[in-house]
Amino acid sequence: MTKKIFQFLMIGFCICGLYAQKSTGLDETKEKFYKNAKKANLTDTKTKELLQIIEERNLVLKDLDTKKKQADAPYSIQDPGTLYNFKINNARNYYARKINGFLTYKEYCEFMADDYKNEARQDAKPEYENLFNSNRHLTEDQKQKLYEFVYNYHLNQLLTAAYYGFDKTIQKPKLGVLRFNFEKEFKRLCKEYNVKSSDSNAGNTNGFEWN
Numbered sequence: 001m002t003k004k005i006f007q008f009l010m011i012g013f014c015i016c017g018l019y020a021q022k023s024t025g026l027d028e029t030k031e032k033f034y035k036n037a038k039k040a041n042l043t044d045t046k047t048k049e050l051l052q053i054i055e056e057r058n059l060v061l062k063d064l065d066t067k068k069k070q071a072d073a074p075y076s077i078q079d080p081g082t083l084y085n086f087k088i089n090n091a092r093n094y095y096a097r098k099i100n101g102f103l104t105y106k107e108y109c110e111f112m113a114d115d116y117k118n119e120a121r122q123d124a125k126p127e128y129e130n131l132f133n134s135n136r137h138l139t140e141d142q143k144q145k146l147y148e149f150v151y152n153y154h155l156n157q158l159l160t161a162a163y164y165g166f167d168k169t170i171q172k173p174k175l176g177v178l179r180f181n182f183e184k185e186f187k188r189l190c191k192e193y194n195v196k197s198s199d200s201n202a203g204n205t206n207g208f209e210w211n
Helices: 002-039 044-070 080-102 105-133 140-163 168-193
Strands: none
Touching: 002 044, 002 105, 044 080, 105 140, 140 168
16 A cells, blocks of 8 residues: 555656646746847837737647647548648748748847857858868957857858748848858958968868858
């Protein structure tokens, strides 16, 4: 009897622990949302409206995902998951477009920047190290400016791709303009700092691997 009570209590503790972890995770996500909204200078009204769009999107996607898992078509030549993948993708694009129209590019970047900073650092690191190893004459100030320039390009590239991700025909030219402006300014900095490419046969002033 004592053993059964002990097992029951242990199960109870585990369940309570899982609920506590879930609650903590939700609290942290909620706190981050309002912190980002404040950073983007969103009004209370706009913050509430954005939250409504997000909640509506999540409910729609959850419903479609549930239907996809329950779908059964034993005599169909088409995988039922294919249809729901199409519907899910359309729903994601619909709400991404809705958020795009609701938030300005600046608001979106302020809101989302922290989510992409680590990835931008990872993308910038090998390119910057390649640049630095080929140009040992650079001063600390020049190295810092070049690093920030390369890092900011990758951060803006990620944010732009995400903001216009619902439509590739819009996204592609936006990324093209971003890259053109970056390369134009980068060449100017290379000339100013006397930066040489690590690849003497590259035919340009940088040895970057572009995406």
